[in-house]
Amino acid sequence: MKIAVSDHQHRGELSLSGRFDAHEVEPFNEAVKDLQAKGLKNFVVELGDVDFIDSAALAALVGLSRWCESQEAEAVLHHPSDPVRVILELTGLDQALAVSNPQHGE
Amino acid sequence: MSVADFRRWAEMPVGPKPMLSVVVPTYNEEWRILPTIGAIANHVSSLGFEWELVVSDDGSSDTTTDLVGALGLTNLRLIAAPKNQGKGAAVRAGVLASRGRYILFADADQSTPIEQVDAMLRPLRDQRADITIGSRASDGAQVAKKSLLRQTMSRGLQVAVRQLLPLGLSDTQCGFKAFTAEAAHQLFSLQRIDGFSFDLEILYLARRHGMNVVEIPVHWIDAPGSTVDPHRVALGFLRDLIGIRLMHAGKHYAPAPTNPDRYVASEGAVS
Numbered sequence: 578m579k580i581a582v583s584d585h586q587h588r589g590e591l592s593l594s595g596r597f598d599a600h601e602v603e604p605f606n607e608a609v610k611d612l613q614a615k616g617l618k619n620f621v622v623e624l625g626d627v628d629f630i631d632s633a634a635l636a637a638l639v640g641l642s643r644w645c646e647s648q649e650a651e652a653v654l655h656h657p658s659d660p661v662r663v664i665l666e667l668t669g670l671d672q673a674l675a676v677s678n679p680q681h682g683e
Numbered sequence: 684m685s686v687a688d689f690r691r692w693a694e695m696p697v698g699p700k701p702m703l704s705v706v707v708p709t710y711n712e713e714w715r716i717l718p719t720i721g722a723i724a725n726h727v728s729s730l731g732f733e734w735e736l737v738v739s740d741d742g743s744s745d746t747t748t749d750l751v752g753a754l755g756l757t758n759l760r761l762i763a764a765p766k767n768q769g770k771g772a773a774v775r776a777g778v779l780a781s782r783g784r785y786i787l788f789a790d791a792d793q794s795t796p797i798e799q800v801d802a803m804l805r806p807l808r809d810q811r812a813d814i815t816i817g818s819r820a821s822d823g824a825q826v827a828k829k830s831l832l833r834q835t836m837s838r839g840l841q842v843a844v845r846q847l848l849p850l851g852l853s854d855t856q857c858g859f860k861a862f863t864a865e866a867a868h869q870l871f872s873l874q875r876i877d878g879f880s881f882d883l884e885i886l887y888l889a890r891r892h893g894m895n896v897v898e899i900p901v902h903w904i905d906a907p908g909s910t911v912d913p914h915r916v917a918l919g920f921l922r923d924l925i926g927i928r929l930m931h932a933g934k935h936y937a938p939a940p941t942n943p944d945r946y947v948a949s950e951g952a953v954s
Contacts (some may be wrong), residue, residue: 596796596904598904598906599906599907600828600904600905600907617750620896626782628796628798629718629722629793629796630718630719631715631718631793631906632714633907635718640726640859642802659684659685659689659725659729660722660723660725660726662686663689663721663722663724663725664717664721664722664725666721667717667718667720667721667724667754668717668718668721
């Protein structure tokens with residue numbers, strides 16, 4: 578998986594592409610920590626180019642979302658690809674996490 | 684259109700003879716099963732034919748069957764064994780319950796991404812094969828994140844296969860195999876091994892029946908969190924390697940292929 582990181586208007590942005598699975602959780606969390614260390618509390622995770630997401634990766638997204646809530650901020654999952662949308666739906670996480678542009682790709 | 688296709692598949696029952704059955708054997712897969720079902724359902728629903736998903740649970744003691752049952756997907760059938768018998772038993776139950784013209788079994792960890800089903804079906808639909816098997820060792824295959832221990836064990840076991848039960852195949856154990864319905868029902872009706880060596884028995888029986896097997900190089904990614912003990916599996920595998928010939932000795936199946944070259948072929952590299 579590739580992770581492109583940027584900060585924009587006081588918001589951390591992580592653009593992911595490829596397979597987001599247990600092998601990729603550590604680099605994802607490291608990238609998040611680097612942005613948190615800059616004082617950023619709001620996050621956007623771009624998921625349009627992710628072709629598979631497993632439970633470990635979902636747990637990492639839930640962890641980020643919880644942390645943002647504890648900071649009275651928000652983590653938004655942006656443009657989830659079709660497989661990610663279906664997986665979010667089947668796990669019920671589409672209701673528990675902030676997902677934007679849910680009609681993308683349909 | 685694939686999310687719309689998924690929703691249609693999730694709600695509209697398919698006919699009695701769908702094009703494809705996808706069988707996923709499970710044992711204590713509560714952590715991994717939902718993303719796997721999501722990935723399979725999203726992709727296969729977009730292929731434009733009728734299909735069903737058969738989750739064959741091998742007596743899980745966790746919440747796997749509850750999670751799968753609660754999804755309420757119209758074309759997902761859950762077969763739950765009352766007690767743990769082994770992967771071979773779960774795949775057999777799933778395959779024999781399948782109604783598709785073609786049957787794919789795929790491991791529950793998505794280590795062979797489902798997008799490769801297209802390449803697996805092509806030789807079956809073109810009537811060039813009775814069975815296609817995912818191969819991590821054919822030219823063009825890609826293997827990622829496999830631990831050194833697993834690499835060493837896999838190589839050792841494949842050497843043992845070549846010596847003790849030579850089938851002319853580069854990888855007998857990849858959990859991604861497809862069959863015509865006729866081949867699958869014939870072979871799985873005879874299969875007796877309930878454990879992890881069932882693939883070998885199936886391929887041995889395929890050879891005895893003169894069926895055509897085509898290896899498809901796959902892209903495979905090791906998925907952490909396996910629920911099996913690799914040492915125990917390896918020992919059982921070696922025991923079964925010797926036992927398979929004895930198990931079917933003296934039985935008369937269809938004649939061996941007249942042209943051995945027809946038995947094994949290999950397709951091009953995975954795209």
